[in-house]
Amino acid sequence: SQKIEQNSEALNIQEGKTATLTCNYTNYSPAYLQWYRQDPGRGPVFLLLIRENEKEKRKERLKVTFDTTLKQSLFHITASQPADSATYLCALAMGSGNTGKLIFGQGTTLQVKP
Amino acid sequence: DTGVSQNPRHKITKRGQNVTFRCDPISEHNRLYWYRQTLGQGPEFLTYFQNEAQLEKSRLLSDRFSAERPKGSFSTLEIQRTEQGDSAMYLCASSLGTGEAFFGQGTRLTVV
Numbered sequence: 001s002q003k004i005e006q007n008s009e010a011l012n013i014q015e016g017k018t019a020t021l022t023c024n025y026t027n028y029s030p031a032y033l034q035w036y037r038q039d040p041g042r043g044p045v046f047l048l049l050i051r052e053n054e055k056e057k058r059k060e061r062l063k064v065t066f067d068t069t070l071k072q073s074l075f076h077i078t079a080s081q082p083a084d085s086a087t088y089l090c091a092l093a094m095g096s097g098n099t100g101k102l103i104f105g106q107g108t109t110l111q112v113k114p
Numbered sequence: 115d116t117g118v119s120q121n122p123r124h125k126i127t128k129r130g131q132n133v134t135f136r137c138d139p140i141s142e143h144n145r146l147y148w149y150r151q152t153l154g155q156g157p158e159f160l161t162y163f164q165n166e167a168q169l170e171k172s173r174l175l176s177d178r179f180s181a182e183r184p185k186g187s188f189s190t191l192e193i194q195r196t197e198q199g200d201s202a203m204y205l206c207a208s209s210l211g212t213g214e215a216f217f218g219q220g221t222r223l224t225v226v
Contacts, residue, residue: 004156034214043118043205043217044157089156093212100145100212101170104156 002027006090006105014113019077021108023090029068030092035075038087038107047088048075080112120206120218127196127225134192135221139208146189147215148181149205150174157205163189196225 003026013019023033032051036044050057050066050073057064063076077084087109091102119138127133139146144165149157160179162170165186175181178196183189193200203222207215 006156008154032213036217041220041222043207043219046214046216049214091156100209100215101147101159101162102157102215103159104149106154106156 002030002092002103004090004092004103004105006088006108008106008108010109010111012111012113013080015080015082017080019080019084019110019112021075021088021090021110023073023075023105025071025092029071032093033064033066033073034091034093034102035062035064035073036089036091036104038089044089077110080110082112082114085110085112118206118208118216118218120204120221122221123219124222125224127223129198129225130195132192132194133196133223134190135204135206135223137189137191137206137208137218138187139189139206140210140216141187143208143210143216144186145209145211146183147207147209148189148191149207151203151205151220152201160191160204193223196223198225201225 005024034049035047038044048064050064061078065074087107089107090105121136146163148160151157160172161181163183178194181191201224203220205220207217209215
């Protein structure tokens with residue numbers, strides 16, 4: 001079965017620096033990969049989607065890369081702010097018979113210190 | 115439309131009782147998903163509807179769990195004979211086709 005691994009240790013960085021979060025997966029490649037933000041006690045909020053034929057996607061201070069050879073996605077937040085502190089979830093949607101069902105990693109908690 | 119709505123936000127129940135949660139998706143979304151999330155973990159897929167048809171169920175969904183989506187609008191998730199292991203956040207999400215999923219705020223269930 002598909003497994004997704006995110007760094008379970010919290011990532012602590014200084015305000016203004018770039019945060020880089022990693023998502024690794026095993027087995028077959030997904031049709032697309034998504035990143036979500038989750039604040040305590042709230043549902044996940046969609047951030048970015050990248051398809052298997054795309055290498056990189058950007059949205060404002062966010063950048064996602066997708067390397068199907070390494071089976072890895074990197075999520076970058078540039079010029080990080082304390083308001084970026086949250087848990088970030090990587091999610092995969094599988095290919096054939098794609099229902100839109102997502103398989104999530106366990107999330108990485110980011111703490112941005114002023 | 116203000117997004118996906120879930121009710122109640124919190125539910126405390128005694129072991130053995132039945133509980134029912136409701137999800138109102140974004141109105142034009144044809145796909146609806148239920149996930150369960152425990153502390154420190156990512157959401158786990160439970161079941162999926164396309165319109166009113168329940169097309170996939172996870173093996174996590176035991177016989178005590180049932181979900182419906184009558185008329186392809188709102189959905190309910192019922193847990194019968196609750197157990198302490200059912201304590202979790204139950205999340206509903208909807209989408210238009212595949213792609214970005216919009217999540218509700220979840221229902222936090224505590225079984226005592």
